[in-house]
Amino acid sequence: MVFKVNQVAKRTSSKRVLDVLEAIIQNPPAATAIQLSNSLDIPLPTVYRQLEMLAEEKFIAISPSGNHVAGSRLRSLMLNSLNHEPQISLRRVVLEKLSNDLDETVSLSVPAGESLVYFDRFESHWPLQNNVKVGDRLPLNCSASGKLYLSTFERKDALETFKRIKTDRKASNLITTQKEFSAELDKIRERGHAFDNEEWFDGMIGASVPIFNNNGTLCSCLSTHSLTSRKKMSELEAKMPILQAAAKTLGDILLRDE
Template sequence: MNSLRYEPSVTVRRSILRDLSEKLKETVSLAIPQGTKLIYFDRLESHWPFQVNLRVGDALPLHCCASGKLYLSTMDTEAALGVFDRIAHKVSARNTIVEATRFEAELYDIRSAGYSLDNEEWFDDMVGASVPIFSDSGALVACLSTHALVTRKPIQTLRDEIPFMQKAAGELKSVLLG
């Protein structure tokens, strides 16, 4: 109970996540940088019978999920590629990017678009999207993401839903940063 006082805005944050989850009809998550990892900070589960079992506190793979790639895109390219080179051998799915030149192009595309997609790179038959939440100084505070089975939602549909995610990210910024 004592830890609750350190986060008085939890109700507002969860209501924003619930609203977004209902709009997308998918699970939505917040991940935050912590040391050398990106971890799930909060999740609001959808009501689909088949879901990927991920929990608050789980670390995300930086090279193959939408939030991890978004996180790396905020780093200097050389530093991001250094991290990638150390972990790229961890193939998660049939579309996991393992070539450094292709990953560098992916980082460029993410920076240009302002969001990241996971096109069956983390899990086969699952797609994902992530948008950043930046502090006023430009530091990455959190990544807001969603994922879906391709049988429910093709990647183009996720791309079309990015404006909903960006709006929610703007609302979450004020809640997370005060």
């Protein structure tokens, strides 16, 4: 009987840890110890112990704004899991069709703390490509996806991140002041997608649309890019409905249960 009681206690304790972790990932701003205790009906001292353990094991971390967020160990697990998801074949089919429709390379990137990481792409037939590989981090200040991601931050946090970015690259249209970057974030929020107008590389333009999870938080960015010798920005803008439709389909696939 004692054995059974101990087994139940262990299962209950493990489930509580998972519940706390899930609550943090689902809504970081609401993941204070007191709020977690109230919403999950877990004693406050227990929540503090679990948060301490999760932080020590790098499953959670503290963001610059003071919220609990996914830590480096959990982010690594999440990124690795994307390459083994049950719906990976469907995802690749959508990316291939989109690449053919746009006649350009298309890419998916996911947030990883204050970074954005490429996790999948489908190459077009064009010989000259942006030399960014799966697993690489995207610049948040000049790539379309990076700017789109920062547009979801609180403005103060977005500008603090922008200020910390150091780059030796000086593309023709690189945004260099916080005032200009804040205005750019306003435009992105208003239209719901982002463009890179030769801000990352001279001679290259790009576009990115968001994919949201079930609670409305950005979970991925779907993007494409082209050389200005092949497309004008107006031509890329005209393709946005195709990109947005693909993002909706990919969102349904990424969030689908097995």
